[in-house]
Amino acid sequence: MYKVIFRIKGGYGTSFRELRQANFTPIYFRKDKGEEYYITLFRGKDLSEVKEAILDLSYYLSKYGKYGDHNFATIYEVKNQNFGKVAGGALGALAGYYLGGLAGLFVGALGGIFLGELLDIEMGEKLVGVLGWPMSISR
Incomplete structure (x- = not known):
């Protein structure tokens, strides 16, 4: 299992729908000055699955004018x-x-x-x- 922290900028509203489409389970959310901050869980066994899901998420977010920076996703492996x-x-x-x-x-x-x-x-x-x-x- 992996814990992924996302920092999303731009767009309107929240990104819960896009996170669920990419198979992430949000457990914490904060919005501050136009930046959304999510802590999510990804139930997978391989790091390549997580990277593929992050790529899918970035595609879904780009449809709504949202984007990220150099620290878009921070990945932690959870025992x-x-x-x-x-x-x-x-x-x-x-x-x-x-x-x-x-x-x-x-x-x-x-x-x-x-x-x-x-x-x-x-x-x-x-x-x-x-x-x-x-x-x-x-x-």
């Missing part, structure tokens, strides 16, 4: 760990049961698993590289 999911699920279930009974147990467990997954991603990442906007796609 598949389970410690955060297990610990988060157990703590969330315990807190949910204490605060809300049996229904709180299920809701707390689901929330804890989600937060544990985010913790696993942050703890097990390794920088692979930074890709610029493809020159073959004109602005």
Whole structure:
């Protein structure tokens, strides 16, 4: 699995549709002074798949007048760990049961698993590289 951080400029609106078309799952979004900043996940086993998906994304974005710079995509390789999911699920279930009974147990467990997954991603990442906007796609 790979975590990719995108910095997108130009155009109007957000780029969620284009990210999903290129098989990226957005987990964080921020827009600041005309620049969109996305943290996404890509479930793939090979770095070449990620690079191909980034090229597809840049094509989809160029249709709407969006573009990137020399730091368009920052790629991190994420190890598949389970410690955060297990610990988060157990703590969330315990807190949910204490605060809300049996229904709180299920809701707390689901929330804890989600937060544990985010913790696993942050703890097990390794920088692979930074890709610029493809020159073959004109602005």
